[in-house]
Amino acid sequence: MKRIDYKNPLLTPIYNYLAKRTAELNAASTQHYFSADFFSVSNPFEDAVFQNVITDFRAKTDAKVNLTILCDQSPAAYSCALILKNLFGLLKVRFDIKKKAKEEPQNNILTLKFEDGFNVIFSNSTDYTNSIEKIENGFILRAENILALKIFQFALGVLYSFDETFNSDFIAFDLEATGLSPLDELTEIGALKLKNGVILDSFQSLINPKRSIPYGIQQLTHITNEMVQDAPEIKTAILKFSDFVGNINNFVVHNGTFDISSMKKRFPKYAGRMFDVKKIYDTRALSQSVKPGSGLDLSSLANEFNILLLNAHRALADAEATAKVFIKLIFARNSGISCFFRENLQYFIIPLFIEMNSKTFSSNLDCRILFRAALNSFSKSKLSKNFRIQNNPLNVNDFIRLKLNIDSLSIHDIENIFINNSPLKKITIGADSVKPQDISSYIDIIKPIDLSCGEIDKLHAFTVSDMLPFDIIYNKIPVFRSGKLKFLKSSGAYNFYSENGKIVKILSEYCAYIKDNDKILYRIEIENFGFFKLFARTVIKPV
Helix, strand or coil: CCCCCCCCCCCHHHHHHHHHHHHHHHHCCHHHHCCCCHHHCCCHHHCHHHHHHHHHHHHHHHCCCCEEEEECCCHHHHHHHHHHHHHHHHCCCCEEEEECCCCCCCCEEEEEEECCCCEEEEECCCCCCCCEEEECCEEEEECCCCHHHHHHHHHHHHHHCCCCCCCCEEEEEEEEECCCCCCCCEEEEEEEEEECCEEEEEEEEECCCCCCCCHHHHHHHCCCHHHHCCCCCHHHHHHHHHHHHCCCCEEEECCCHHHHHHHHHHHHHHHCCCCCCCEEEEHHHHHHHHCCCCCCCHHHHHHHCCCCCCCCCCHHHHHHHHHHHHHHHHHHCCHHHHHHHHHHHHHHHHHHHHHCCCHHHHCCHHHHHHHHHHHHHHHCCHHHCCCCCCCCCCCHHHHHHHHHHHHCCCHHHHHHHHHHCCCCCCCCCCCCCCCHHHHHHHCCCCCCCEEECCCCCCHHHCEEEECCCCCCCCCCCCCCCCCCCEEEEEECCEEEEEECCEEEEEEHHHCCEEEECCEECEEEEEEEECHHHCEEEEEEEEC
16 A cells, blocks of 8 residues: 655645645534534634623623624624624614724724723734633623624624523433333433533443343443443442532433433432432424424434434433534524524625635634525525526636625625615626636635655545635536546636546646656545535545
8 A cells, every 4th residue: 555755845735735624524524514504603602701791791781781883994894783783683782883983992893882881892903812801891802804703603692692591501411221111220321511502521430230231232332241340330320420410400311201210219319319400401302392303313313413423322422412402402492593693694795705815714614604604595685686696506707706796895885785685786707807817816725736756645535625615617626637637628727638538627727736757646526515516525536
């Protein structure tokens, strides 16, 4: 087998690129990476300080303290201010919008300023080390040139704060046992603590049931007699679980009648206290009220919500899947979230297109997901009337027209779009506007590299990902050329080849060549994913 020559300096750029993209896919499943669902954007409550931001903000609005949205007159900041205007209008918050004074710090692009002096500041300043900083009279949220994402997360947090689960602690847990009758014994407990949709801690313990585990149960749970031989006995395990639960009395289970009754029976016996239950959320029942017709078993629900369930029927794995399904369901059932984003997600396309030029945007997974979600919403709205992209991939010309249109919007144009829901105008691409070579500035793809490699591993083992802002070609794009391709002709930015009797279209300016002497060994195929085939998974294959 060929190996990658790590010491070859010419190979370093492409190898680093592959390693980076592979790491990204390891960090998030492929489905998540190419998601167009705005619920897939990272939960802002993962930053513990964000809870304080929302709690303090709600305290001010509930007390009806007058609020002013103070913003830059830049199109991105102003469009975000108008999105917040729609949010506060929905929530019946008293506010007005004002132009930022010259003496205001230039890095503070948008400020929510309350009459009593409390502020929530969105800043591009690099003076802060954390994404959220507590200051004397409020908070500073670092926008990092992606204000649209921060406004989206802020709106999501404010809307979620009206849910009954906001700021409450939960235990999601699952049990495995030698059977389901009252006489059976437990073999494993798995549990997680969660709050505001964030998993905070986990607990897992095997239990020695002091009896043989039936063969069928061993096959189902993959818990064998050997595995529990040296495990803690039931009293020790229940005591540890009781310590983990503490004073929390809200529980999340899936089809959990057995789980709840087991704990109510065993807590008094082994932990010396009652299993105190304030509220039980069963994801099986909850899923049917939020999403009627959903699968009833945990594996089906996890698959439906793009949640990876490994080691099914092991307690901790099932508890984790239950917790993640619950998190999806509590956000999906929130009528405020559904209503607001159904009407306003389309408008995020304006600041997102403007901020697309920043390096932060192209490397941020959440920006990619939000962009796809916003573009999907835009395609179904009146705003996209002149682009006709509802049922087609977003092609090069439409992408550039959208980009040029949004980049050229004035404050008056943006107000007209928000107030009158006016469609974006279609700009003609021709000699006087955009030339074909200008397309290159919009392509996020590896630049030409001519590599000479003695030995290269089977690179098809790497599945790497790239964000293409539009669908360059409507199917697969071979980018690494091979000796099997027979040249036919060139046309514009493309070369045409024949391969095994088929015509192959290649974007010639953006080819990377991996060579062994003069022989080209590998090529890239880009498989289109998601709405409009906007984004692609890039697969390296030997030729």
